[in-house]
Amino acid sequence: MECWSFPPRYDDAYAPPPDQPHWFPERETMDPAERDALILERLREVCAYALERAPFYRRKWGEFDPRTDLRSLEDFERLPVIEKDELRADQAEHPPFGSYTCIAPEDVVRVHGTSGTTGRPTAFGIGRDDWRAIANAHARIMWSMGIRPSDTVFIGSVFSLYMGSWATLSGTERLGAAAFPFGAGVAGQSQRAVNWMAQMKPDAFYGTPSYALRLAEIAAEEGLDPRDFGIRILFFSGEPGASIPSIRARIEELYGGKVFDCGSMAEMTPWMNLGESSAQAGMLCWQDVVYTEVCDPETNRRLPFGSEGTPVYTHLERTSQPMIRLQSGDLTRWESGPTPCGRTYPVLPRGIYGRIDDMFTIRGENVYPAAIDEVLSALPGYGGEHRILISREETMDKLAVRAEHTADADADAFRSRAQEALRTTLGVSTAVVAVPPNTFERTEFKARRVLDERALFHETVGA
């Protein structure tokens, strides 16, 4: 039952006893060096499989032959990374699923896609075996958070193109828990969501952190206390919030449950390949499902543990559209395991805390929007939303933050507290404007908070 092979051969009837902490004890707690040796074997199999079926990889890799040229994980790092634009371009040229697809179109059983509003979206075509493998991987990782077959999982995120909802549902089904796929995004749905949670008392909640905060506000408006929902486990993806200590603490306080972060990229589904365990020690890299290398963004070579870099992902169990060295553009720091849960995977103690490209530089200092969120969320009197404005006066970058205060806070006191805290943490002076509660629209999806006007400045003055 605890097989590890490519293609994967999961036993869909297997379930560990409820009191067993690890779904697959051997795969999860093995010696990392031994795991690396097996990963290398898998990589050879996946590369050979992709070369045989996917013109995309043949074009990309030239003379590379995994049988002779893949003798170490360092050899693997020589393979070029894939950027998302390449997938989009390839799919436009080879519709509907792209020449990196390794199964026939008629073997696709699920179609999803990216939800971007600009440019051509990318379609995901997933085969039956893949869909089963995804469900098995997600069930295993949700198990590690503490979800059990007797639980009810409330899925409070939109069911459309967004892979987050669908793959959480598949994991819930495979784990044998009850799924309550409620969705999000439709007018009036948030009010209904809190009333249903009050009535059904789910054991676990999935969504985005900002939506969980929004639902808590709506619950209060409806005269409900989220603590009465009885939710034990809240797990999140789609935003960095769940790994930001102040936001995590706020959600845990509001709901009285434990918060877990997870999620890499839709293309990498099973995207819970980055997923936190009951130890709450940061997201683990479930390397036997998806092989993660945290790399130097310039060279795309692996960095030693302790370093900050960008994750590069490789599927070890996908057969329809296997991604081999997909560059995420995300930003993280990784450490070696084991974590207190006994798993020997590498770990991302602070989760994914930025994008290579949404980090901005103010007067020479690197600033991450997530850091601003973190500072504000830790401040008493903070009303829950803010917007970041970057502008340029003459040649001087200016950073301004408009932040809501709570109804009962002194706006002036909050403003100066926030200004001081941001200056201290970011190392750059920040102009804070305190605005009344509920000034900014709440989102049911990923919050977009940064407005950078310097590009406009460049365009205007040609600087």
Next chain:
Amino acid sequence: MECWSFPPRYDDAYAPPPDQPHWFPERETMDPAERDALILERLREVCAYALERAPFYRRKWGEFDPRTDLRSLEDFERLPVIEKDELRADQAEHPPFGSYTCIAPEDVVRVHGTSGTTGRPTAFGIGRDDWRAIANAHARIMWSMGIRPSDTVFIGSVFSLYMGSWATLSGTERLGAAAFPFGAGVAGQSQRAVNWMAQMKPDAFYGTPSYALRLAEIAAEEGLDPRDFGIRILFFSGEPGASIPSIRARIEELYGGKVFDCGSMAEMTPWMNLGESSAQAGMLCWQDVVYTEVCDPETNRRLPFGSEGTPVYTHLERTSQPMIRLQSGDLTRWESGPTPCGRTYPVLPRGIYGRIDDMFTIRGENVYPAAIDEVLSALPGYGGEHRILISREETMDKLAVRAEHTADADADAFRSRAQEALRTTLGVSTAVVAVPPNTFERTEFKARRVLDERALFHETVGA
């Protein structure tokens, strides 16, 4: 493989050859008298099962003993019907799923519910075996429309509480076709839907008729022709439109595919128990899945074929929350089979065309909103939406219709054509006001078109 038992024992690996028109030839084409004898057997089993597990049915049925008191289908008609309010009240008293639930809460694997915005919603708690049986039934009925494993099914309806989307998805999965569960209801999603259909060219579409019409309008705005989507089969539930000849003709003309109507009630899932086959001869009552009796709304006794009445439904394959004689409140006329597809089920040639309680009476004439929709949709120059206003001046009921004309139509000519056509068909004079195109909001869900001000009049003058 072609079993028929209670509880059901489906073989999830079974699939007919693609060129076989019937999924289960024996069950679908058997002699109706022979089927009725087997239905009686099933009814005895289902009643005994429910009596043993559900206090709700013990209270409701008193001394009734299916072993001795259920010797004919006429005996069955003596059982009292269930009204939806009873389910709501029972669930409030016995949370979370009601005392009519026959499985333990921990055996529930799917939670859904009614989406009503007023009053306490009703929760559906569905067990694993039930969910599989639903998938099998829906796969079989979708097969009868002509959907095959090589097809892609685009599901363009909201994934939340609405059972329509979820049970269509389960049927698609079981049939082995590719599911593209796109959803609906989120801002901007309709534009994305038509662009994805243009890109992916699905073989089948599921949604509501009014949303299909709306999508065709949006496609035109985006410079797309829905005929280029290549959709062969469009199947609908949630509204009567797909059984209204003029609306069906309009959708078939716009998309160049065939239209099929299906759907009873969320509580009756597999709600495709009313479902049209490739013969397009009206919805069949798939009596071996759900036993339908078209009844006199006063006595709840079965009416002979050829009569108009209200469907009363009984689950023959559900084990979690079996409904036994659930009154629909819908209005239909039934006929005996067989239909040209060779199935021997009773058939509803005009589908569900009204509600007992949304039929309104104007000066002694019964009027159905669906009839007005039908008349307008058949008129040249009709812009696609309308609203119905019923009011009272002194003691005289007035019927007015505000109907959109097309951009190129002469508003006056359309107005008098519509007025004449409505008077002829309804038998009551109708004041028509022609309004410009796109006056009325389009819905992605069930269109609500009737405004009855007489109740207000009653309240105001105490009449």
